[in-house]
Amino acid sequence: MTPDNTALYTALASHDPRFDGVFYVGVTSTGIYCRPVCTARTPKAANCRFFDSAVAAEKANFRPCLRCRPELAPGNAPVDDAQRIASLIAHRIDEGMLDDGAGLETIAARFGWSSRQIRRMLQRELGVSPMDLVLTRRLLLAKQLLTDTRLPVSEVAFASGFSSVRRFNDAFNGRYGIPPTQFRKATPNTRDVATDTFTLQLAYRPPLDWAGLLAFLEARAMCGVEAIDGDAYRRTVQLGSHTGWVSVRHAPAQRALLVELPHSLTPVLPALLGRLRHLFDLSARPDVIAAHLSQDPVLADSVSRHPGLRVPGGFDGFELAVRAILGQQITVKAATTIAGRFAIALGEHIETPYGGLDRLAPTAERVARTRVEEVAALGIVRTRAESIVALAREMAAERLVLEPGAQPDESIARLTALPGVGPWTAQYIAMRATRWPDAFPKEDIAARKALGGVSARAAEAASQAWRPWRSYALLHLWQTAGPSRS
DSSP states (O other): OOOOHHHHHHHHHHTOGGGBTTBEEEETTTTEEEOTTOOSOOOOGGGEEEESSHHHHHHTTOEEOTTTOGGGSBTTBSSOOHHHHHHHHHHHHHTTOOSSHHHHHHHHHHTTOOHHHHHHHHHHHHSOOHHHHHHHHHHHHHHHHHHHOOOOHHHHHHHTTOSOHHHHHHHHHHHHSSOGGGGOOSSOSOOOTTTOEEEEEEEOOSOOOHHHHHHHHHHTOOTTTEEEETTEEEEEEEETTEEEEEEEEEEGGGTEEEEEEEGGGGGGHHHHHHHHHHHTTTTOOHHHHHHHHTTSHHHHHHHHHSTTOOOOOOSSHHHHHHHHHHTTTSOHHHHHHHHHHHHHHHSOBOOOSSTTOOBOOOOHHHHHTSOHHHHHTTTOOHHHHHHHHHHHHHHHTTSSOOSTTSOHHHHHHHHHTSTTOOHHHHHHHHHHHSOOTTOOOTTOHHHHHHTTSOOHHHHHHHHGGGTTOHHHHHHHHHHHHOOOOO
16 A cells, blocks of 8 residues: 555545555554544544554554454454444345354355354444344335335335244334334335336435436446436346346435336345445445545546546446456447347346346356357457456356455455456456445556556556545546546
């Protein structure tokens, strides 16, 4: 990590858990060093010293904070900080991996933890058990479904993750002291049989550059899998054994996105909503990011012209990584054409109400069983075909995980170890698939063009002023010069 005190102080003030374990701050007025997620009042910038590691902070005679406990930061313990653990566990819950102790053991083994460590840490840090987190998440989703949709109560129970209506009722009565039906609005409790769909809201912090998001996604839409129609984003969905589609529109007056989906996706609703939040970067703090980036004259004009610019995520890590590999050294348009061909050949057929939206994105498991020659026969350069098959095999075997919460350095290292995957591609995938806000592919031609045609080394040096929001800075550079690839 290249020290840049201004950028690091900005990251500290944001308390963003994505920076936990990346650096530590020593406070000269107290002699204590903390993690960037510490809940103590943010110290004055003049009193802060920044360190790459806890060891460096202690060598400088700072003592560890008793509140945030630096020994629990990523890299210092086999478990992660409470917020990150909660996020990862919630993600696994959404994917249907956690229903009981055995599910928790599966999660623990995958990330190198023990289930006992997870339980102990959550209890100590948050005062709850993993299953308490599960219950709260399910109850909040159920409340939204009860108030915003006309789904039958029994369907709400299963859609929000309860195994039976009886447990659903018991949970509401136990937590809120009232039955779930009292959360209903004064609307008929019947489903719309004409369309067999329902609509939910996903809130965000304004402003939101919805037009910019759609333009970015439209240029990279995988034919048959994704489509932009007016102000709506649509795509097919496969989560486990459940398939369907979504249509997402912007409702600025409500500060929300409206997500229409069929009832076939209600069993995987938590996972679906989580992926959409990541896809549209709805948890971003545009005010904090813009305030920092607008200080640089290179970015100030774009920040002013594109308020609420977001970094589009990936609905599926494998899908996004394939698209990134196909985009190496060719234009966005050419890569999009090849990606559509790839989806048509290896994606399963699906029926939707929308013309041209008829393919599920190819899965890692499907591509892992495909010979390199078959992929190359689609008009894909053989070296890229080899990269895609190698990627599929790593992800199908779960040796490579590309999802929000994954450690970006580890993901980048594993990606660059694959044949034909370079640093630019790995940084780009980390930016979108793992939601890393400080990714910066210094080799990017468009970014270097926007900076005056500088070298990759000079681009890297210039980017230090934008930390810890270099992913967002890159999007602003692309707005200025136009993306060259991926």
